[in-house]
Amino acid sequence: MTFEPGELVGDRYELGRQLGAGGMARVYLAYDRLLSREVAVKVLSEPYASDPQFVERFRREASAAAGLNHPNIVAVYDRGEADGSYYIVMEYLSGPDLKQVIRRRAPLPPLTAIDYAQQILAALGAAHRRDLVHRDVKPQNVMVAEDGHLKVTDFGIARAGAEADMTEAGSVIGTAQYLSPEQARGGEVTSASDCYAVGIVLYEMLTGRVPFDGGPPVAVAMKQVSDPPQPPSEIEPSIPAVLEDVVLRALAKRPSERYRTAPELSRALDEARAAIDGSGGTTRVMPIAGGTGDTGRTRVMDPVTGTTRVGPPPPEEPPRGRRRWPAVVAALVLLAAIAIGAFVLLGGDEATAVTIPPVANQPAQQAADTLTGLGLQVDQRTVTNADIEAGIAIGTVPGAGTEVREGDTVVLNVSGGPGDATVPDVEGDERTAATRALRAAGFQVQVTTEASDDVASGIVISQDPRGETQAPVGSVVTLVVSTGPEEVAVPDVRQQGLDSARAELEAAGLALGGVSEEENGDFAPGTVIRQDPGPTVRVARGTSVSVVVAAAVSTIPVPNGIVGSNATDASAKLSAAGFTVTSDTAASDEPEGVVIAVTPGEGTDVARGSTVTITVSTGPDTGVDPGAGTTGTPVPAPPPGSDENGANGRGPDGTGPPGQRR
Incomplete structure (x- = not known):
């Protein structure tokens, strides 16, 4: 059956607008009345609801996905049957899929492409550990969540290794542009097949196109089997050679010559990332100082020759009869006595010794009060520190435990917070890219959405603080992201005259579209008898509504x-x-x-x-x-x-x- 917006599925899920349609099912935005949240409901399409093979595949998708619990996999909440059709209730993600991101942004920066590929591999690794091969990895099956993370969906043609007999021998299931050679031949499909598909997705992110395309699906599948891929650097010369090597190995025709598992491919991407950003993937031994003669080996110091001496050589010892040390000692004692006497006669006294206490992590005023209470002078200074909250004492100079005299000045360093940084200008950028840029600059991101007739869905309309201004590192930058044109409910203009219908549509933010006539003796000529889209359907503001009006019946x-x-x-x-x-x-x-x-x-x-x-x-x-x-x-x-x-x-x-x- 065909479901319409507003219908209740499973006595719980109120259907909204259709989000998309695939080969087997349609997906609707829905509202879960029980848990008061938005969900996505996938409903098996009518032609397949009575086909046991398709129903079994649909059920298998629900079972497979429901058993996977991973942050990079779309969650499945529920499944059931309604009015002779079958449905799955899934996590709703408002963001675009990876294919849309590629179309708008490709070629993606190498490090971004690596990050995206590794998130896909993390999801596939979780599935492979349950002996489940996805078999239809493609950008359209990878959603971008609000926080920028990727989530893999649509395990509709996945199969468990223990259930291989559920697919007929020689059958080919998948999308031609992303099929592994063995899958195109109808051979055994393994985790290496998913790695091949990830290699194609990575190729597409880096170049903006897939390696094999053009012609009917069968022709594309045959290219997967026999044609070598064009090196991606010939399309996009800026691709690093180390990353290109990973892509080409992932696209090897024989499974034994490519990466066999998702973790293996992910590790190769880690090494490529380290080579690209210069961070290094392994511990490196620093070279020893010196000129070109240094060999890098540990060297033994040359032995010290001669005797060890402290200070200058001793003078010649005078003859015993000429030793003067008793006279010197007597003179020093006499001088000390004179100094002490003078101090006493002048009434002076020695300054009191003070030990500096620990004041780190105290509020600045409390720390200053502690120091001044001991008779010390305090020179308070503000120091940038990303780890200690602004206004909290970092420490003193001299440090805690040092003994000084009462009245001495002690420097009290107080955190001024992480300091300021330049806010990246991300207006007009895609939401995920904008979020990543801000986080990379040290800022937190808060996203709000707003309908816009001028800015495409998923694009940043504005930001606060504005780009290229200074703001404290770690502070929040608020993004206003477009949801596209505002959606409005189509009013019911049936049984109205054409002028009245036009006025009501315009009042709702819509436009009167095509007008056609149909002879009808039940309504006065000029009366609207049908409309498309129908009443209550939610559409973008500005959408045109076509109507059919009654015409006088000819005689x-x-x-x-x-x-x-x-x-x-x-x-x-x-x-x-x-x-x-x-x-x-x-x-x-x-x-x-x-x-x-x-x-x-x-x-x-x-x-x-x-x-x-x-x-x-x-x-x-x-x-x-x-x-x-x-x-x-x-x-x-x-x-x-x-x-x-x-x-x-x-x-x-x-x-x-x-x-x-x-």
Whole structure:
């Protein structure tokens, strides 16, 4: 059956607009009344609902996807049967699919393409661990979530390794542009087949096109089997060689020569990323300092020659009789005594020693109060620090535990937060790319949506703070993203005049589209009798609504020459003119079967399709009541050439030669 917006599926899911349609099913946006959330409902298309093979495949998709719990896989919430059709309830993602991103943005930057491919591989790895091969990996089956993450969907033609007999030998299922060679030949499909498809998706992200295309699907599938792919760098020269090597190996014709598992391909992309961004994928030994003669080996220091000496060489020892140290000591003692005496006489006293306490992670004012309370002077300075909240003490100089004199000045460093950075200008960018750019610059992202007649869906309309301005690192940048033209409900303009219908449509933000006429005697001419889209359907503001209005029913004359003709010929002539024919009979002097009257009369103008009644002669009235003993009403004789069964001379069952009765 066909579901319409507003219908309730499974007594729970209220259908909204159709989101898309595939080979097997249609997908609707729906509202889950029980959990008060938006969901996507996939409904098996009518031609397949009665096909056991397709129903089984549809059920298998639900079972396969429901068993997978991974952040890069679209969640399946529910499944069921309604009105003879089958449905699956899934997580609703408002973002575009990867194919739309590629069409708008390709070629994608190498690091972005690597990131996207690895997210797809993470989802496939989770499926492969459950012995489940997707078999239809393509950008259209990869959705972009609001946070920018990718989610793989549509396990409709996936099969578990233990259920290989469910697909007939030699069958080819999938999308030709992304089929692995073994899949195109109808051979065994493994995790390496999914890796091949990811290689094609990666190729498409980097170049903007798939390696094999053009012609019917069978021709494309044969190219997958036999033709080598054009190196992607010949299409987009900026592709790094290390990444191109990964792509070409993923597209090897033989499974044994390509990456066999999703983790293996993901690791190769990790190494490519490290080579591209210079971060390095392995620990590297730093070269030893020195000139060209350095070899990089650990070297042993040359042995130290001579004796170890501290300070300058000692002077010659004077003769014993000439030693002066007792006199020196006596002089020092005398000087110390004089200093102490002077200090006491002058009334001075020694400054009190203070140990600097730990004040890190205290609010700045509390830390300053602690230090000044010990008699220290505080020089407070603000320091950029991304790890400590602004206004919190980082520490002191000298550090905690250091002993200083009372009255000394101590520097108190206080966090000023992470500091400011330039906000990237992302207005006009696709939502996912804008989010990534802002996060890479150190900002948080908050997204709101807004309908726009001028900006395509998924594109950033505005941002706050604006691009190229300074804002604290880690602060929130709010993006307003277009949802496309605002959707409005189509009003019901049926049974209205054309001017009234136009006014109501324009008041709803819509336009009156094509107007066609249809003869209809049930409505006044000019009255709307049908509209497309129909009432209550939600469409983009500005959409045109086509209407069909009633036109006056045209009249035609009853043909001449009906009276006096054979009843069969008269009926055929009237039917050909567009009339509905009925007949009755009456006795007359005319031979049996001849039309003796027509109502309306010949030449009368009546509406096309009207009913015209012919009166057929039963011959002269013989005074015999054929119906005596039944209804009391005369029964006219059948027309010439007909028997009592009205079979034109044939038997009761319509067979036999003319004039012969059984």
